[in-house]
Amino acid sequence: MAKQRRKFWGWGYEGSGLSSADMQPVEAHWADYFGVDGFTADAPPEAGEITLREPRLAIPASLEKICTTEHYERLAHTYGRSLADQIRAFRRDFTNAPDVVAHPRDEQDVVDLLDWCGGADAAAIPFGGGSGVVGGVEAAIGERYAGAVSIDMLKLDKVLEVDKTSRAARIQAGIYGPALESELRPHGLTLRHFPQSFEFSTLGGWIATRSGGHFATLYTHIDDFVETMRIVTPTGIHDSFRLPGSGAGPSPDRMFIGSEGTLGIITEAWMRLQDRPTERASRTVEFKEYMDGVRAVRAIAQAGLYPANCRLLHAGEVKSAGVGDGSASLLVLGFESADHTLGPWLERALECCADHGGVIPPEATDAADDPRAGAAGRWRDAFIKGCYMREALTARGILRETFETSTTWDRFEDLYDDVTRTTLDVIEDVTGHPGALTCRFTHVYPDGPAPYFTYHGMGDKPRMLDQFHRIKQAASDVLVKHRATITHHHAVGRDHRPWYDQQAPAPFVAALSAAKKALDPKGILNPGVLIDPLP
């Protein structure tokens, strides 16, 4: 059976995506919203249409087995999946394609590749699932390097060891989400880390980018699930003890978690796992006033109940996701456990909702504890389809992008108002049509929420990239103005650099740059991401 091949320009496998029938109601909605007659869908790019520059690097004989300059491979490793990536893909612009794509089979191959890159003055760019949205895998490396090698980790895709007693497993970094979960299932274990990109993102990518996952509270980022890692740096292998907790100096692993390929390449990690949940208790709750919902979520986040799901959808998001009529905001609330029934947990959380005017719609009560039913189920379907939606909208000249942040509760209301006003203003300004902006909380903490914004705007295909950048600039400026983070879980990459540079404390940047210089003295690892290599 032929192995399915990933689209080099969009989400998922070749042949997959949203059909014209899928898109018909979406087109109708946006045509009505923007007051236009309709949309023309551009054809997606084909590999044969695109000319790449000649590879600037010569593969040494010793690495021929794991390196290629094949056309499709270079195309498929050019971009992540941001709106800017999609716009350029539809323009057949693959200017920054890597010169060489490598597929290491084991840790030694990674060592050998970094040795070669160091000697050849080539940028080494780790590549997992390529699902990032911040330019983290794009070889936009300037003129300083002789070329770029995209190091694709997908062949390191095994679960190597399972420790049922401590509920942990040693797992290679290049494994995709579904394969990871299916290898753990026979042991009754699960990592339960389900970012939206789950199907086409890897463990190593999650760790390198501090991915945000399934749990809306408590274990929000992958960080807390990392027991220890192995990381290949140009100057040696980092291998820390497996420890449930430690107070021995600054956490060694925390320096690498979120380092986005700038300090080394993660080859494997011992991950903390969960027993597979057997108990679930969930409800959806409606709030006529959005800020009542915000207060209810704050009460739940501060109650020590730790729901697995606690996602507040603003009324606009409820409507655009097709899970309700948009007359109320909706809280998708869920608890899960492999140990105990959850009645008292859910009851108390619902009391917090009732204290702030929350109402349980009758349908949601019917849906009971099946996460795939009711409004929660419809939202889940929209969430999964969302990965394919961007390319379909890009083809039609509709700007659709997301950005996200986190801030403390005391600042949230001002931030929300300012982000909403600023983003809608800039969309109207750059597109000439009113835009749409909706918000949900992806994760919540005792001290604040992580709001996630989705916008739509009427694009003008020839100017669309510039339109995107102007909207990004305005939305990001307002986040930093409010001292909210430029990203809660989308990473920094190259695209968030201007705002990360304003956010990151100068002493920390100096320290991290010096750390990079020590580990990567030639500055070959993912240059331009997070920090600039020291001269």
Next chain:
Amino acid sequence: MAKQRRKFWGWGYEGSGLSSADMQPVEAHWADYFGVDGFTADAPPEAGEITLREPRLAIPASLEKICTTEHYERLAHTYGRSLADQIRAFRRDFTNAPDVVAHPRDEQDVVDLLDWCGGADAAAIPFGGGSGVVGGVEAAIGERYAGAVSIDMLKLDKVLEVDKTSRAARIQAGIYGPALESELRPHGLTLRHFPQSFEFSTLGGWIATRSGGHFATLYTHIDDFVETMRIVTPTGIHDSFRLPGSGAGPSPDRMFIGSEGTLGIITEAWMRLQDRPTERASRTVEFKEYMDGVRAVRAIAQAGLYPANCRLLHAGEVKSAGVGDGSASLLVLGFESADHTLGPWLERALECCADHGGVIPPEATDAADDPRAGAAGRWRDAFIKGCYMREALTARGILRETFETSTTWDRFEDLYDDVTRTTLDVIEDVTGHPGALTCRFTHVYPDGPAPYFTYHGMGDKPRMLDQFHRIKQAASDVLVKHRATITHHHAVGRDHRPWYDQQAPAPFVAALSAAKKALDPKGILNPGVLIDPLP
């Protein structure tokens, strides 16, 4: 009213400590245990008995108001409170007294002090409560420096701002535990970080050493309570955004949390707080077989119940702490909440205990939910008295020390056996008498426990320091042999360096050393702790 003055050589204020009457049953116990007639208590040192070398540093006029070379101040800033510190204090050995003690009143004073130290080639050693047990505040700095300045942070002792909505407060680093809690009480808030040193340790010290606190599960270290910090480094001030969560690069604060004064001096932090608990549910549970108790605790730690207290005392520890006859191991289990009653939480945890042979003694049922009653209350009293016990035992030539670690559940049983055998062997070998070793869990995680060991041995006063070092060596070697951490919450300091150097991954040490060089180019900050300054 005259302000109470801290003992320069032991725990607490001058005049406080255990009386002869307090010590009589303790002496009787250990005389019987070691088979000796009794003990002679040496008199504690008096300031007048001790001669210090002349200060090697001249205080500049601009810093005269905040610097002193006063005899008592130099004595009081010589040591932490480890057994090695106590033994040397009783020997009137204060060789490494700092040359100057500084009491900065604000951040600018800290900046000025570091500027002076940089110019004068003086080591700058941050000092909080001086309760550390790893040589972290001792000016054992070798010959390279012109002298040492102990920078005492106690004048930065205010809660500056409270954000009730986000449950957070901006707090200066030099505040002691009790003052911090009493300033938060009127707001209905609490940090709930209660290390054994609580009364005489500071917020800045807790953060710099990754202190372990009140919560036995989930929020075990201070790390998770830090929202953001301000840190004075020799090259600038680190000031990060207040964020509930972020995925923007490696966590900036995590590089400084646990840096033990080697990268900068923490002046203040925004800390995440709790509502003051109104609900409590607790029990003690007995286990005839220790390893049954271990399995019960593992089940609880993996159940997602998150008890505030979950401390398993080995039978030997039960007896030595005077909370039981030593015929069974004891689990002190407690839940607390400011939000909801805890019946279902406690019930399920007790089922986990029953599944593994746990029995609830009748008395413990009576004690119900008052943490100060019953066996749990007696253990709590012993815990608080423990701070004063070491100096009383040192005066009598009885070796008493603690060490702690953490490891995964799959390795715990082997580790426990090996630590016990090795430590008892070495104590008998170096003292000529059988020693005593007991164990409790201070914190537990889904993937493993943090065992805490206490030993007693019959010391020989003239050789006691060497006896201590030989025991420390053997016990620490066995931890590292099992790839358990050299410290779960006692920090590294100077005393744990030989084993930390084996534990810390070489690339991380290189990265951290380079980071230090960038922030502290002259290497003046707490030299010898954690890492060596780069040449």
